[in-house]
Amino acid sequence: MAETFRLKIIAPTGVFYDGQVERIVLRGCEGEFAVLAEHTPLTTILAVGTFNMILGDNQHKSGTLLGGLVTVTPRETIVLTDAAEWPEDIDLNRAREAKERAEQRLKDDKFDAARAQAALERAIARISTKEK
Known part of the structure; x- marks a missing residue:
């Protein structure tokens, strides 16, 4: 061992x-x-x-x-x-919705791009963890 x-x-x-x-x-x-x-x-x-x-x-x-x-x-x-x-604590649908929202906010100039980018990274990490 x-x-x-x-x-x-x-x-x-x-x-x-x-x-x-x-x-x-x-x-x-x-x-x-x-x-x-x-x-x-x-x-x-x-x-x-x-x-x-x-x-x-x-x-x-x-x-x-x-x-x-x-x-x-x-x-x-x-x-x-x-x-x-942990993966079992992640709501996959909620993470996917957060990813879509963040991607839309990155396209729109009225939102804080840094904050939207951080939200996108969190959503992608959650999706990746859950799908493994």
Whole structure:
């Protein structure tokens, strides 16, 4: 069995996940990266996107992180996020409607483009997580 490390994912609503994992793949601002036990210390900003964990015994679990910050040490990784969701908690129809609304707002000059782009990224991440 591969070596594990402690992973904590903390959202404003509380602890989303706290347990041992073999690996987690996160989406940073410069692309995806994996964290394994004994990883070199690192602190970086996370982008909106899907995360994938290997818990051990070939068990996989995925979810969505809506941005945040990660701090990695050799024995522990802590993710502070604006929000985290498991696939079963995502309403696919609602995410698709949010995506359509954001795309329409990006076409219309009277809406804040940055806010619409952020909404679009969140909707796409939720759809991607749910459809995997």
